[in-house]
Amino acid sequence: MNIIDRSIFKGRDxxxxxxxxxxxxxxxxxxxxxxxxxxxxxxxxxxxxxxxxGMIFTKSSTRTRVSFEVGMYQxxxxxxxxxxxxxxxxxxxxxxxTARTLSRMVD
Numbered sequence: 001m002n003i004i005d006r007s008i009f010k011g012r013d014x015x016x017x018x019x020x021x022x023x024x025x026x027x028x029x030x031x032x033x034x035x036x037x038x039x040x041x042x043x044x045x046x047x048x049x050x051x052x053x054g055m056i057f058t059k060s061s062t063r064t065r066v067s068f069e070v071g072m073y074q075x076x077x078x079x080x081x082x083x084x085x086x087x088x089x090x091x092x093x094x095x096x097x098t099a100r101t102l103s104r105m106v107d
Contacts, residue, residue, distance in 0.1 A: 039074055048077030054106035056082045080106060 008024060017025065038045065053072050055065065065081060072079040087098055 035075075044076070045074060046076040048072060048075040051077040051107040052105075053077060053079045054082065054102050055079060056087065056102075058084065077107075 008027070012019070014020075020028075035045065051072075053068060055068060057065065069079040069081070087093070
């Protein structure tokens, strides 16, 4: 895999395309291409080893859930799906409390 300086993305959230320059977006696509090629070649990735992604959906989204779960698995991490039945929002726990608690336990 070619070395691409991914540190330019550290601490940044991908909310909108407008938050990134054309060069940064090109870098994202280059990294995706490299990761996909490595995956197809059967080379395992450990870039997210030891990391856990917490996912809360207010509405079911099969494609989103599956893509994040598979992506985390392929990169060595773990995805944790929490449905409305699993969390106590609206039944005693505030959104802020739930977010604060989960932020201490997932990456």
